[in-house]
Amino acid sequence: MPRTIAVIGGGAAGVIVSAHLLRAASASRPVSVLLVDPAETPGRGLPYRTTDPRHTLNAVVARLSAFDDDPEHLLRWCAAAGVPAEPGTFLQRADFGRYLTELLPSVPAPDGSSVRHVRGTVVDAEDLAGGADGAAAADGGDGPGVVLTLADGGTLRADAAVLALGMPPPVPLPEYEPWGERYVADPWSPDLDARAAGARRVLVVGTGLTTLDVVAHLHPLLPGARFTAVSRGGVLPAAHAADLLPPAVEVELDGELTLAGALDVVRNRADAERAARRDWRAVIDAVRPQVNPAWARLTQEERATFQREHSRSWENVRHRMSHAMRTHIDELIAAGVLTVGTVAEVRGGAQWDTGAFDLVVGATGLPPLTSPGWNPVVDALLARGLIRPHGLGTGLDLTPEAALVDAAGVAHPRLRAMGLARRGLEWECTSVPDLRRQAAALADDLLGAQLGAPASASA
Ligand SMILES: Cc1cc2nc3c(=O)[nH]c(=O)nc-3n(C[C@H](O)[C@H](O)[C@H](O)COP(=O)(O)OP(=O)(O)OC[C@H]3O[C@@H](n4cnc5c(N)ncnc54)[C@H](O)[C@@H]3O)c2cc1C
Numbered sequence: 382m383p384r385t386i387a388v389i390g391g392g393a394a395g396v397i398v399s400a401h402l403l404r405a406a407s408a409s410r411p412v413s414v415l416l417v418d419p420a421e422t423p424g425r426g427l428p429y430r431t432t433d434p435r436h437t438l439n440a441v442v443a444r445l446s447a448f449d450d451d452p453e454h455l456l457r458w459c460a461a462a463g464v465p466a467e468p469g470t471f472l473q474r475a476d477f478g479r480y481l482t483e484l485l486p487s488v489p490a491p492d493g494s495s496v497r498h499v500r501g502t503v504v505d506a507e508d509l510a511g512g513a514d515g516a517a518a519a520d521g522g523d524g525p526g527v528v529l530t531l532a533d534g535g536t537l538r539a540d541a542a543v544l545a546l547g548m549p550p551p552v553p554l555p556e557y558e559p560w561g562e563r564y565v566a567d568p569w570s571p572d573l574d575a576r577a578a579g580a581r582r583v584l585v586v587g588t589g590l591t592t593l594d595v596v597a598h599l600h601p602l603l604p605g606a607r608f609t610a611v612s613r614g615g616v617l618p619a620a621h622a623a624d625l626l627p628p629a630v631e632v633e634l635d636g637e638l639t640l641a642g643a644l645d646v647v648r649n650r651a652d653a654e655r656a657a658r659r660d661w662r663a664v665i666d667a668v669r670p671q672v673n674p675a676w677a678r679l680t681q682e683e684r685a686t687f688q689r690e691h692s693r694s695w696e697n698v699r700h701r702m703s704h705a706m707r708t709h710i711d712e713l714i715a716a717g718v719l720t721v722g723t724v725a726e727v728r729g730g731a732q733w734d735t736g737a738f739d740l741v742v743g744a745t746g747l748p749p750l751t752s753p754g755w756n757p758v759v760d761a762l763l764a765r766g767l768i769r770p771h772g773l774g775t776g777l778d779l780t781p782e783a784a785l786v787d788a789a790g791v792a793h794p795r796l797r798a799m800g801l802a803r804r805g806l807e808w809e810c811t812s813v814p815d816l817r818r819q820a821a822a823l824a825d826d827l828l829g830a831q832l833g834a835p836a837s838a839s840a
Pocket residue numbers: 389390391392393394395417418419420425426427428429437438439440501502503504545546547548591594756757758799800801811812813814
């Protein structure tokens with residue numbers, strides 16, 4: 382009998398882990414994947430359902446294959462699909478979405494293995510603990526396993542489940558609530574265009590990549606409109622160089638380093654590259670794969686310090702806009718269409734009066750995954766006490782194997798998590814290279830000999 386793995390959420394993380402499960406399966410260890418997502422075709426998730434050609438990926442084709450061991454997979458798909466691309470191309474997100482929707486049919490299923498898309502929304506999940514060894518019943522019957530409830534009342538039973546839920550919308554900003562219909566709290570809300578219609582003065586709260594997407598998207602829809610983007614730091618993300626793949630440099634974060642030591646290594650090396658008129662971005666790219674191992678060595682206090690004091694500047698250099706977006710944004714700023722800064726800079730310290738803008742769009746950072754109300758299965762898992770927030774706030778408390786740790790500190794090896802849920806266990810956890818790494822490890826683990834019964838999580 383194949384092992385049944387339910388994947389909750391069919392965005393990038395969901396289809397990538399499903400593909401990895403198929404690849405890790407064999408005739409002797411078959412898998413039956415149930416991929417649950419409300420979309421007609423899984424794959425696009427939140428970021429890749431856009432059709433706006435200005436919405437491009439923020440990394441090049443060479444870096445975004447679904448498989449670590451096949452870095453040219455995406456490039457070959459582009460050639461076959463007629464999407465013009467070279468290793469250094471920033472694809473449109475819509476094209477990458479198509480790649481993801483076509484990923485599963487392209488992976489051969491070993492004898493006895495399959496992936497089935499179950500169209501629906503999971504509203505509850507239960508971990509039915511079984512015998513002492515935690516082995517699931519081979520017939521998928523009443524033994525240990527996971528039971529998912531769907532919004533239409535149907536249920537699914539599996540040996541294990543992976544939460545691949547994506548991320549909540551930005552936290553609503555209470556100071557703009559009184560602006561009523563003129564305040565759009567979620568920049569990805571499908572009614573953004575309709576609510577923006579006719580706006581002449583648009584305030585975007587946030588100055589990260591989402592803000593650039595919002596401005597680039599609304600600018601052609603609102604001819605003559607002026608945009609103001611504000612944040613605490615008032616700084617836009619860095620841009621990729623025109624030379625898209627700078628020559629690699631070697632930077633090593635030594636195993637003994639403290640947080641302060643690691644930050645010094647990165648800053649000093651980036652300064653040295655700049656001084657030598659080379660590209661500082663190569664330093665960030667060299668450090669990036671070492672971030673999670675370094676994170677694992679930090680103390681909890683150092684992690685909290687990084688999140689509080691350094692994460693914004695790291696994200697600004699780490700998640701960069703494409704060179705084309707930089708050129709576009711520079712043009713908008715030069716033409717006076719877009720103003721960027723802190724509230725104090727833009728308004729000389731004064732608060733906005735409600736008549737100053739026709740539209741306010743929230744584009745602030747990542748809210749906690751346990752935020753109430755954005756996702757029914759999160760609410761249900763919280764109510765059951767099956768999840769609890771990570772101490773740093775954004776992700777979930779997880780074991781090193783990404784198994785959920787419940788409110789009583791008990792780990793549930795049959796319930797695993799991907800993506801933003803891992804923030805805290807890891808720092809880098811949401812972009813495609815992170816997802817494919819998580820997926821490969823999960824696939825091996827979930828198809829391994831025993832899934833294990835719930836047990837006390839180690840500290
Ligand atoms: C605007 C934007 C641009 C980005 N650009 C890049 C980029 O260029 N490169 C990069 O590497 N990363 C990028 N990222 C990071 C991004 O987080 C990942 O690439 C990826 O989309 C994360 O995948 P995910 O599956 O976790 O979330 P999503 O892709 O959002 O998918 C989550 C899916 O789960 C489904 N779902 C949620 N709850 C349930 C439920 N209860 N039941 C059933 N289904 C459910 C949702 O409907 C959705 O389809 C971007 C992120 C954003 C927001």
